[in-house]
Amino acid sequence: MLVNFGYGALLISFLTALYGIGAAIYGNRKNSWAWVESARLAMLVTFPLISLSALILIWLLVNDHYEVQFVYTVTSTAMPLYLKITALWGGQSGSLMFWVWLMTAFAFAVTFRKWDRDREFLPWVIVVSLVTLAFFLILILFVENPFERYWQLPGGGEIAAMFPPEGAEILRPMDGRGLNPLLRHPGMVIHPPMLYLGFVGFVIPYAFAIAALITGRSDDRWIRLTRRWTLVAWLFLSLGLVLGSRWAYDVLGWGGYWAWDPVEIAAFMPWLTGTAFLHSVMIQEKRGLFKRWNMILIILTYCLVIFGTFLTRSGVLSSVHAFSQSAIGPLFFVFIGLTFLVSLWLLLDRWNRLGSEGQMTSLLSRESLFLFNNLLFMGILAVCFWGVIFPLISELLTGQKVTVGPPFYERATGPLFAGLLILMGIAPLSAWGHSTYKTLGRAMWKPFLVSLLVPAAALFVGVRQWGAFLGLWLAAFVLSITLYEYGRGVFARKRATGETLPLAFWRLAGKNRRRYGGYIIHIGVVLMAIGIIGIEVFQTETQGTISQGQSISLDQYTVTYRSLAEFNTPDGRNVARAVVDVQKNGKPMGQLFPRRDYYYDAQQPMSIPGVRSTMEDDLYVLLVDWEPISEMGATFKIYHNPLVNWLWIGGFVFILGTMVAAWPDKDVEPKKVRMPARVAASKA
């Protein structure tokens, strides 16, 4: 019964979406506001409808309705409640449903904004959002239906179907297969939702961009309207990436934080274009340049979001994330192709309207450094895209599949990332409109000298890898310039207003949130870079089989095996848990408990490391194997990961900075700032 309700709600929202598209187009053509208003209501209604459907699915998951195929494949009775809920995005059809649910939530929110000034955008924002929605609903309703149930056929045999074949009886398995153990982790609660929020969030700025193209408004109104939406989408996407990385470090990747897995790259690509977009819209706002480029970036971002969802869901690529093969692949291809072509056609049609309002004159001006930043981001995107499609292309051309792995990505993107760091250091000091080597040099020499202290210190403590030198110096360079810039602003404000230092710091960030939020984000990136250099360059590892009381040493650490216990847990696991003592330079540092969980329902083990984490380094101990009688001995693999914690601290700072930048301003309509180049330069 409920199952039919859930499916019915989806079907109704699909029809509502179709109606909304029609009403918006018709209302726009006839210039009838009533029709557009009706389309707007249709868009509003889809959110409660999808919510109803999604909540029903969650209810089925939580109450163990294994006659529903999706429920059977992703939950089991032994699973705790929170995992049963998260199982919604633990399988193909449920995660499509979740995607749609979040997307309608965004659409719902955007529908509520005041449209008085931008009425002409409304019908087209509705059309773009609802077309996206309708596409995903087609997938769910007709290809990957989460409400399909098992039926016992009268002549024997079983099938899974939405509607019962004649005479068939419902078939209810005793227990479900359970969520893949790799997904039974607190990370499952937060990583996929954040990533998906990031994905669907970009639908909104894209919808406004298309609306601007169709209506022919060539000003930057659409950018101003969607600035916060874009930042929020980008915030979630960044958060999703960082959390995924942390999850991989904790369990999935055995101390790896990023594997250049195709699905990771799929989520990374829209982030790259989104980041380029966030930078280049500033040039359009300040100088009226790059209008076409910004359109291209947002179109690319949207297509990459859909492409990313497709890669995760279609199983075209070999990846730990890839789910089973599915019929949705070709449909995705058609949809991405169509949206890309239509968007491109619209853009070309408006090409001449979107000319620049000025010229770039100076190679070192802020806008031209932003341009180079964009080129580098596009370069990294090109590397990623090439790496992902290369196996497909090579197979097409030569009949032989040729793949590239992490070494390819590291080698090709390394210099580009380094270039971005250099720009991150220089750009905040350059002026809009015009900068010279002289002015830049004068602004830069002090922090530059300070930054040299870091590689010098590294040399002193015994670092000999040139990659680490370069990386650490770049990090120090950006950090000292950013802090210098920030500090200068704070002290100037303190002098001018007589405020205390913390207050001046706070108010300054509050006055120009985007700028100082941006600086905080840059600091976050630098800290993350330090963590990455730490684990990539300085990681050491060892392994060994030891009996009770014996030790393994790694760098300044000694790990001593104490005991091991095996026991069953109520949620259906058999746990083998070792106890080891950790000593650093001979001093006791407490105990770690690396363990191996065996999931009975999934018949699969899962290793959970014992980690001692400090600002300086992580000691990461894995239990590899053990003898049934614990006195016999156990095998451990041990990693020493210097500085890796800065990766997470940096991630936190990064997110904090994004929140500062995205925080709503007090003045609702910021004044239009568009100055001629020279004036802008002298003021900056």
Added chain:
Amino acid sequence: MADSAAPVSSSTKKSRTKFILGGVLILIAIIYLVVSSTQATAQYFLTVGELAEKSGQVYDREIRVSGVVLGDSIQYDSKNLLLKFTVAHIPGDNKEIEAQGGLAMVLHNASMDPALPRLPVVYEGVVPDLLKNEAQAIMTGTMGADGVFYADELLLKCPTKYEEAVPEQSGNG
């Protein structure tokens, strides 16, 4: 990004050349990075069958092989972290896999079929959690002259976890 404006003075022309030059330089750098990195790191992705046919010509290069793990063959020497197992041939082409009834079916059948080409694998490291009978293994490494594949990297997939099969144990409810 081509920003065109009607009147072009000589000084803006000059600065434009600078920009185009800068852009082209970055573009060349990117293309160089992509091409050279591809050449340096690309690996053939082969099936066990293809590897058996081509034996000899791929010994000196890192390659990737995909096959199905035979559960009985898994041996682990935990003292030396030395893992040995055998994989059997499965088709590399998605369409072929679909035609044979999906990945789970292909993996199951391939693990039972003694007529298919097989490949012994050696891997040094921790046993991956997903390593078990009928799992799909994607291995990166080198082919030894002794006919053993020495894997540096081991990626495993168990499609049965996601596959949509009709349950075995069931009751009416």
